[in-house]
Amino acid sequence: MHIQMHNIHKAFGTNQVLSGVDFELKEGEVHALMGENGAGKSTLMNILIGLHQRDEGTINIDGKETYFDSPKEAERLGLTFIHQELNVWPEMTVLDNLFIGKEISSSTGLLNTRQMKALAIEQFAKLSVDIPLERPAGECSVGQQQMIEIAKALMTDAKVIIMDEPTAALTEREIQKLFEVIRSLQKNGVSIVYISHRMEEIFTICDRITIMRDGRTVDTKAIPETNFDEVVRKMVGRELTERYPARNPKYGEVILEVRNASRKGLFENVSFDVKAGEVLGFSGLMGSGRTEMMRAIFGLDRLDSGEIMLRGKKVNIRKPSDAVKHGIGFITEDRKDEGLVLDFSIRENMALTNLFSFSSKGFISTVKEQEFVDTLIKRLQIKTQSSETAARNLSGGNQQKVVIAKWVGIGPSVLILDEPTRGVDVGAKREIYQLMNELTDRGVAIIMVSSELPEVLGMSDRIAVVHEGHITGVLPKEEATQEHIMTLATGGQ
Known part of the structure; x- marks a missing residue:
């Protein structure tokens, strides 16, 4: 799926969030979307999937001007968004969360729990996740809830997956497993929009990067053509001399x-x-x-x-x-x-x-x-x-x-x-x-x-x-x- 967003504007009341953003996602690529908090990254993706409506600009999907009225409509066409803020229902089981709104029924109209469990176990195995399916989701750690959200998105027949800080609560081992899954999806032609503040991940898993600042597109480049310092400078509009400031501790009692x-x-x-x-x-x-x-x-x-x-x-x-x-x-x-x-x-x-x-x-x-x-x-x-x-x-x-x-x-x-x-x-x-x-x-x-x-x-x-x-x-x-x-x-x- 080839997506082109051109000259996108969006304001919430008097707060102008996007001011003419351009973004392109090619089929089968992992495209990093970076910018400081408040740069407009999530808003841009929410406009793409129909959660918000643009004020100005055009969206073309596979050469055809396309706009969605809701995320459900976008999902039916193959666009899935894994949001940064988790959307689990804490009182419901892990299995219920995985299939909420997508329950599988038998010919008699009853829930086909056996098939749902089999699919969930298969998806968890791909992610090396070990969470009891009957556990209430609210009893899971933030990291486990993140993996539930990722598994839920991967169970759809997605052509585009938007990942907003997908590894924020994951360990190094879980991150590497997620990267294996991303590479497998990429081989099958699935496109990934990867929103992250973790620079190491961007340079490990992504093909291209689009940098946003203050609601505008600053630059789009192939990953091999840029570096950490350039990305940071374009994101924040200034030099950051050191990633971690020097510590000179003076210990007390x-x-x-x-x-x-x-x-x-x-x-x-x-x-x-x-x-x-x-x-x-x-x-x-x-x-x-x-x-x-x-x-x-x-x-x-x-x-x-x-x-x-x-x-x-x-x-x-x-x-x-x-x-x-x-x-x-x-x-x-x-x-x-x-x-x-x-x-x-x-x-x-x-x-x-x-x-x-x-x-x-x-x-x-x-x-x-x-x-x-x-x-x-x-x-x-x-x-x-x-x-x-x-x-x-x-x-x-x-x-x-x-x-x-x-x-x-x-x-x-x-x-x-x-x-x-x-x-x-x-x-x-x-x-x-x-x-x-x-x-x-x-x-x-x-x-x-x-x-x-x-x-x-x-x-x-x-x-x-x-x-x-x-x-x-x-x-x-x-x-x-x-x-x-x-x-x-x-x-x-």
Whole structure:
């Protein structure tokens, strides 16, 4: 399928999102679509599949001017979109999620569960996915939910698959398996639009790249004809001198210590500490227990046994409010369901954890609140026309910045970051890294859980590696390599 989009314009109210974008997708190619958060990438693809309607411009598919009224109509012609924000129904089983709206019936009109299970098992095998089909999808990790969405899209007879940050929650092993599937699809003539902020992936799997900035097309090139620095410069309109800013940590006392922490079936006898001014990275495969450990420390889940010490004193954290009182902040990996109230404004979301800072005798000082919010919007360079913009109307990366701002505002002594740069562009990533450096310079202890090994290696002072609910090693930065981390993460010595 050959797609040509020419001079596409789109505005939402007074917000001009696209201003004359050109994009071409050839049959059987993997085409990268890159740009900073808010550049208009997802909006352009939503126009292609009929979720939004263009204001101006033309779309030609196989030489014929074509427009869709809905994503369902696009899907019938063979266009499928795997969205960045997951669309699983948490109360329904994994099997039900895979076939929602595409159920298979027998000749009697009853669901043919046997055939549906067989197809699901076949697709999961291609992706090397091991998730019980009867498990409620809401009990799956974010990474598992991502694989469910990918499997669901691959089960359609797609001619074009749009993948928006498909690997954001996946491990290296799962990413390599997905790449094998993409190459197989490509051989069969399927075209892929690959939206990602992970530069290594773009140069590994893609044939061409289109770069967008501020709602416009900047350039389209064959991958062999460009390089990392050129792509970044065209994306952000400026040079980024270093991908990971230099760290010069000055460690203080041990702020947080975890002793022999266990939660049945998830992790066992976990012990570690983190000092003031330190970034302690946590690495491991999906399902290894990293996130579950962090949730228990923050009081979202209960520990079965073990102790949490703050500055040498045992504390009881039974719920998140206890953690916040002790100066612990937690940026969860699932910003949509756990990090934000999507219908609330930016201001309301940022204020949620910080009301005590600008309230007195039960009254909120709106002046202090607005000053607080404006300062954080400016500091994190959140792209918005107003602090009253609803969080759901922001791009994924700017939503992530709001989540970070919410917790930075409490002035934490310990900040847990679970996948802090998931779905965030290269420029915004560096801003988050610089913010991490500023926080540790002030004595904040940071725990960073990340599935991106370059990020773990680039920003951590020490790296704790997790395998099947156990910490199999804690590596100083100077001893850590991707090979060493992966060996420990897979149970090796």
